[in-house]
Amino acid sequence: MQNEYKLRLIIYFLDGYFTLFFVLMGVFFNTLSIFIFRRMNRGKFSLAQYYLVILLICQTALLCNCFLIYCVPTLMYGDTQVKGLYSFVILIAHALSGPSYVAITWIVLGLTIERYFALRKPLAHKALATARGEHESNILLIMVIVKLALSDPLPMAESVLGAVAPEDSPAAAAVVVSAANFLVVLCCTINFFMFFASGRQFRCEFRRFVRSIEGNANSSIRFESDNTWSVRFLASFLPLSYGYTFALLCNLHLRSHETIL
Numbered sequence: 001m002q003n004e005y006k007l008r009l010i011i012y013f014l015d016g017y018f019t020l021f022f023v024l025m026g027v028f029f030n031t032l033s034i035f036i037f038r039r040m041n042r043g044k045f046s047l048a049q050y051y052l053v054i055l056l057i058c059q060t061a062l063l064c065n066c067f068l069i070y071c072v073p074t075l076m077y078g079d080t081q082v083k084g085l086y087s088f089v090i091l092i093a094h095a096l097s098g099p100s101y102v103a104i105t106w107i108v109l110g111l112t113i114e115r116y117f118a119l120r121k122p123l124a125h126k127a128l129a130t131a132r133g134e135h136e137s138n139i140l141l142i143m144v145i146v147k148l149a150l151s152d153p154l155p156m157a158e159s160v161l162g163a164v165a166p167e168d169s170p171a172a173a174a175v176v177v178s179a180a181n182f183l184v185v186l187c188c189t190i191n192f193f194m195f196f197a198s199g200r201q202f203r204c205e206f207r208r209f210v211r212s213i214e215g216n217a218n219s220s221i222r223f224e225s226d227n228t229w230s231v232r233f234l235a236s237f238l239p240l241s242y243g244y245t246f247a248l249l250c251n252l253h254l255r256s257h258e259t260i261l
Helices: 002-043 047-077 086-120 122-126 131-150 153-164 170-189 191-198 200-218 226-260
Strands: none
Touching: 002 047, 002 170, 002 191, 002 200, 047 086, 047 170, 047 191, 191 200
C-alpha cells in the first residue's frame, strides 16, 4: 500500500508540475526559435528552415495538447481520468494530438528527403545556401531524427507493459505511461537548445537578438515597428509566465492535496 502511494505521488508530479514546467518552457523557447529563424536571412526562409519552423509549430501544438490532457486534470482533480464537462476537452485534445504527432513524423521525412537531394545534387542548391549552411542543416537534421527516435521507445514499452502488468498493481504501469508522456514533452521542449548547440548561424542571430533586447531595455525611445513589439513580448513573457505558474501551483496544490491523499 505504501509503495502504491509512492507510485501515485510520482505520477502526480510527472503529469502535473514537471509537465507544466516543461510545457511552458517549450512553448516559450519554440516561439523564440521561430522568431530567430524569421530574423535569419532577412526574413527569408530556406527550405530546411521552412521545415524546421513548421516542425516547431506542430510540436508547440502538441505541447498545448499535453497541457490540456495531463497538467490541468492532474492539478485540478488529482488524476487524468476525470468525468464531467472537462472530459470533452480531453477528448478534443486527444483528437488533435494525434494529427500533430503524425505531422511531425511527415515533416521529418520531408526534411530528410530535402537534405538527400541537397547532398545528391549540390549544384542545384548552391545558389540557395552556402556550404557551411548546408553542413549545419545536415547536423540539425540528424539531431531532429535522433530526438524523434528517442520519443518512441518508451511508448512502445508502455504498450508491452500494459499487456503483461499485473492487475493488482496498476500504478506500476501508470508510471511508465506518465514517463512516456513526459519524454514526448521533453523532446518537444529541447529544440532551442539543440539548435543553439549545433547551429553557428542560429547562435549568432540569437546574440544579435539578445543585444537588441538590451538596447530596447536601456533606451527610452518608443519604437512602433513589429520587431520591437515582438522583442518586448518575448522579453516580458518568461518572468510573467513563471510568476503566474508559481501562483497557480500554490493554489492548485492546496486544492488537490486532499484528493491525492
